[in-house]
Amino acid sequence: MTPFTYLFLFLMFGSSQGRVVTVPFSPLVRVAGQTVSIRCDVIKYEGPQEQDFEWEVLKGGQTLRLISTFEKNTFTNTVYKDRIRSGAIQLVRLDDNVVELRIANASVADDAIYRCTTLSTDSSISGNYFADVELKVIGDNLKVSPVAAPAVVLEGSELQLRCNASRDLSDRTYLSVTWSIQRGTSPSEDIVTFGPDSVLKPGPTFAQRYANGGMRIDVREGGAFILTLTESLPSDQGTYTCRAQQWVLEGKNSWQSIMGRSVELGEVKVTAIRKNLKVSVEKPTLVSMGDDMRLNCSISADNLPSLGLELDWLVSFTASASPSTLVQMSRDGIVQNASRSVGLTRVKPGLFGLLVHDVDQSSSGFYSCKVRAWIRQSSGLWYPAAEKVSDPVEVQVSLPAPEFKVNLSSAVIPQNTGDPMELDCHVTDVSHLGEGRLAVTWQRGGGTPGDLPASSQLIGGLDHHGDLSAGDAYQQLVKDGQLVLSKVKPDTFKLRFLQMSAAGMGLYSCTVSAWTHSRDGSWQKAGEVRSSGITISWASRKPDLAVKAMVLRNPSSPGGTFEMSCQATVQNLQGEEFSILIQKTPVAGGNTQKIISLSENSILKLEGWSQPDRLDDVILQKVGQGNFQFRMSGAQPSDGGAYFCDVAAWTRESRGGWSRTISAESNRVSLAFSGPGPTANVSIRLDSRSLYTGDSATMVCGLTAQDGPANNNQYEVQLYRTSTSDPDHSDLLISKRQGLPNKSQRCEMKGCEMYQINPWTYRFSVHNLQHSDSGEYHCKVTSWLQNSPLTSTKGYEVVSEKVLLSVKFSVWKSVQVPSALRLWHLPGCWSPLCPHWVHLRPLPPARWHPFSKQTDGHRDGLRPGVLIYDETSVLCF
Structure with a gap:
């Protein structure tokens, strides 16, 4: 007898409510050539969840059978068979109680009343079993034609976008027009829609602009629709499209779109104010102390009269310094920060004048004007369209300058890298200095003294107050005391390096500046003189680095410790530090493995050593200058190979960082055990390979180790099951290393057990077998070497062959x-x-x-x- 798979018992209760069949509101107006979809729903019915539907056509006093879900082959009238066979008329089931009649390429001949009927599955007749809807198909008379948009508009000017759209008014349909913009490859975005109910609806990002009066729509005779953007913005640049849609009003004030067409109005480019706004300052002549200085700022733009202009005059005392604001004028003509000595006037449209009375040396500097152009919107608000700053022009105020000479001499000249150097800067023949002060700066460059102004590097200096400053490249040397700048006499300045590097060779010079008081009591530079240059150089010798590796301890068996030393010796280099990287080449060949490194700053880093249970087994330490030791605890056979050291010498740069000078690799030393590693085998045995559901299965796994069990060895035993439906995946059922076994969820529910019969034999029991327990079973044994009471190292792994367990299905136990x-x-x-x-x-x-x-x-x-x-x-x- 064939076994039964499922047992079902059916009971019927409850009573019926009235059946309700619904279709869309009539009339249903659609456009010829389009696909018409008519939905039919039924609710509050009895019987099966899935209901059957029949459609009929009522036309000219006749009722023609169209299509059915129940009688699919014999129901249809011959008039419609060809269209149904070709798929032009389809009945699509959307749900158990919902279908949709689809008529492709509808024509005026399809005007009719369509009836949807549902077959009764109710215990009593209640409600309605059919519903009618009138379909009216009108001609395709929607016309849309574009009017080309302007190719280029100026920011702030008006932009008009015109679109002509019409339809046959006798069809009692309504029209809407939507303008859209596409910027580059971004998706198209709707600007505004007019209709179908004569309401204007702006797009999400244009709502505020519409509320501010930034757009309007005009509708003229003949179907002309005009969208006007009152002020063009840079974001208005893009390709514009006009989309017209034809609508009908269905049901309770529900708008339905029945036709739509789009046309492209063209691409519009907006010329931004910032692109044609130009600002410049005329270059003045040399101004003498006590005279008036006049500067003019000239502004030009395509639509300058319509712009609101703000202007700031800026001044900085050096070309590289950040400028500060001297005087300002708002777009309303209000001057701010003016004084008796500084004034700002509008000479004519686009020309602003700066006047500084009775200049002194403090008036010297770099002058520029900054202009902000504003555009007034329809709402009355202003928005910033552009901002530009002119190129600065230098203003020099002439005054009697002190006169003096500057001589540079060498006190200590280096002969080798690491030697000290001293230079003296002397000031002689000083005149017109009065109560002024002297300041000095030191430079290093290349070539001849004539190259210094263009290619010199600032070392540092002492200002007229005696305060020390250092160039960016020399600040760390000053902090470390390697570079000293001092004034040893009223007319003598000294530059001293405690140790010179090869990078320090070059042409040295000093520049002395004279500082005097201005009218307001501040200090101002009255003049400066640069000395001739002195070339500092010596014959440098190439550094040499040698690295030697040596084994300090080699393990005799797995679990032992491996130690090696690396000694680095360098010549022709001073002040060096070393970095070291320990690497290994496997015995069987292959890619070199990075293990551990120690940087020149003594930062230890694990490189390719990523075994989670052995992170603390390797250590690298510095035991002396250029002397390092590497140690590996619990060495395993897999650690065997050729080990070597990669050492680099580093010297400190003038900026305070480190520079890699030279590197070298050591000789190779081997890590190899004196005897062979442990080997083992594991087997599995199943008491019975064919069992029934509810029975228990017993399996025995036996381990045989060639060298016998060691006193410091532990074993982890695991049982896996591979399902016959998924042979590429194995599930872990139970495992044990120390203590109680770890069970999977399956074992916790059904009751798996593991017993250790002796140190090498384990028995597994799986109770209450189910058909899903069928599959192949195997054991895996992993050895662990006990390094200390708290740590152990993973050893070898062995896997048994697989045995097949077949669980048969007991029919009569499952059927009641x-x-x-x-x-x-x-x-x-x-x-x-x-x-x-x-x-x-x-x-x-x-x-x-x-x-x-x-x-x-x-x-x-x-x-x-x-x-x-x-x-x-x-x-x-």
């Missing part, structure tokens, strides 16, 4: 026939889950019906797959 239930005849029950049926009626008491006497194809007969047991139950399989 309930009683005291009413029997129902299910003529539609032929799938394993008996999903649905059309009619239900009770059967009289009956015995088992033999399978051979079942009937098929008869509406009231049993189909294959249904066995009637008695008046209390029915069985489907």
